[in-house]
Amino acid sequence: MKGANSALLAVAVVGTLLIGVSMTGGAVDEDGKALAGEGLALNPSAVPAQYQEWIMKAGKMCPDVPAALIAAQIEAESNWNPKATSPVGAQGLSQFMPGTWATWKVDADGDGRADPFSPPDAIMTQARYDCWLADKVRSYKIKNTDVRRLMLAAYNAGPGAVQAYGGVPPYVETQQYVARILQLVAKYSVSTAEQGASEFGARVVAQAQKWAGTPYSWGGGGIQGPTFGFAQGQYTRGFDCSSLLMYAVYHASGGKTTLSRTSQHQVTEGKGISRGQLRPGDAIGFKLNGGSWDHIAIYIGNNQMIHAPRTGRTVSVEALDSPYWSGKPQTYRRYG
Structure with a gap:
């Protein structure tokens, strides 16, 4: 996760990158259509047992962020390692940067402090932040792009970058991040075809x-x-x-x-x-x-x-x- 740090970078470079860059946010592909299905239900067996209850709780926070999406996002961020850190300082299951964590942190396990290395705290903070991002990118009124796709892009690159480019920013990392999570959603969903x-x-x-x-x-x-x-x-x-x-x-x-x-x-x-x-x-x-x-x-x-x-x-x-x-x-x- 890059969060607010990438948002500032995006605004700074928007003027130089807009020329000659093809936009990726103009059409909803098959992954986006599948993700938009409101009947999407979590496949708990794909989630590590110790996190199943928290993933399902997090999936109730808002309609834009179902449990299967939260689980797919965690795999992409940390591969379910609660002690994960990144070279740039992201922490925990959901890979929050300290500045973003300070704003959105949730003490979900009730131990008196919000800790990015606590799985309950990280999962519920991720859902809270995802829901806010979904509302934020919806307010940009970007046409023909699924809100959840834009939310994922904002989680990785910052909402400012999504607004600046009118869709998923043309950053290789962000595009790969969004694509990978959309593909992983099937793993964490009850598949109507297979089941x-x-x-x-x-x-x-x-x-x-x-x-x-x-x-x-x-x-x-x-x-x-x-x-x-x-x-x-x-x-x-x-x-x-x-x-x-x-x-x-x-x-x-x-x-x-x-x-x-x-x-x-x-x-x-x-x-x-x-x-x-x-x-x-x-x-x-x-x-x-x-x-x-x-x-x-x-x-x-x-x-x-x-x-x-x-x-x-x-x-x-x-x-x-x-x-x-x-x-x-x-x-x-x-x-x-």
């Missing part, structure tokens, strides 16, 4: 992922979002397993499908499918205690699921073939 996800299924996954890190609350949650529950959930605002699924399906369907409130009833709704037919957005019911279907989760692809596990845990991703879950009776449903 067989329908548009509806991808929306179900995206709606559930919005609430990663939200506390489990027994009896809490519904189509309106997290709420206080009752009994052991009375003091916790969050979701339980069935309300998370209820919320995701309701909003993925645009309010047309409201599931029953309990997992026992949800496993009778929609269409029954086999394990081999499972695709992102489908539901997986479990018998945890040998009786009724007392738990339910959402399949997100790559043999992983997102769910609200139990009291004391948060909405999170787990492997469907882990010893605990694979040993429980399962049933599968599709709602759209």
Whole structure:
């Protein structure tokens, strides 16, 4: 990341570089079109496990910066090395220069200080800065170029350079940076082609992922979002397993499908499918205690699921073939 330092350089050299330089910001290519898809959902299995929850949280900060884009950007910046430094002084997972960090820093891990070498702090600061940059470059009203492409260019070269050139600046480093991240987005996304996800299924996954890190609350949650529950959930605002699924399906369907409130009833709704037919957005019911279907989760692809596990845990991703879950009776449903 160059940030504000490159912005000053861009303004200084704009007069000498405009002559004879071909602009790259005039058309949206196939990468840009793919990135613009609002159904884009994170493929958590591509993200190092210790960062999955923070990447999903960061992806909720603004619509312009989905979680898959944040993950792709981190790979390009530091290859997931939280101790990374650059010769010019950039630091941490997101490679912030000290001056830019001082302006945008977030103490996400709550330890009392914002540290660019702290992965939670770096990831959430990156999302905050990305969202600001997206609004900034949108204000330039540059036509025929995806806002996210311009945001990435501004992250690398500074927003002043984007404004000066009316698009992605003609710097080899910046052009390669933008192209690489757009290519990496596919790695960190649920691919509708490879995973067989329908548009509806991808929306179900995206709606559930919005609430990663939200506390489990027994009896809490519904189509309106997290709420206080009752009994052991009375003091916790969050979701339980069935309300998370209820919320995701309701909003993925645009309010047309409201599931029953309990997992026992949800496993009778929609269409029954086999394990081999499972695709992102489908539901997986479990018998945890040998009786009724007392738990339910959402399949997100790559043999992983997102769910609200139990009291004391948060909405999170787990492997469907882990010893605990694979040993429980399962049933599968599709709602759209």
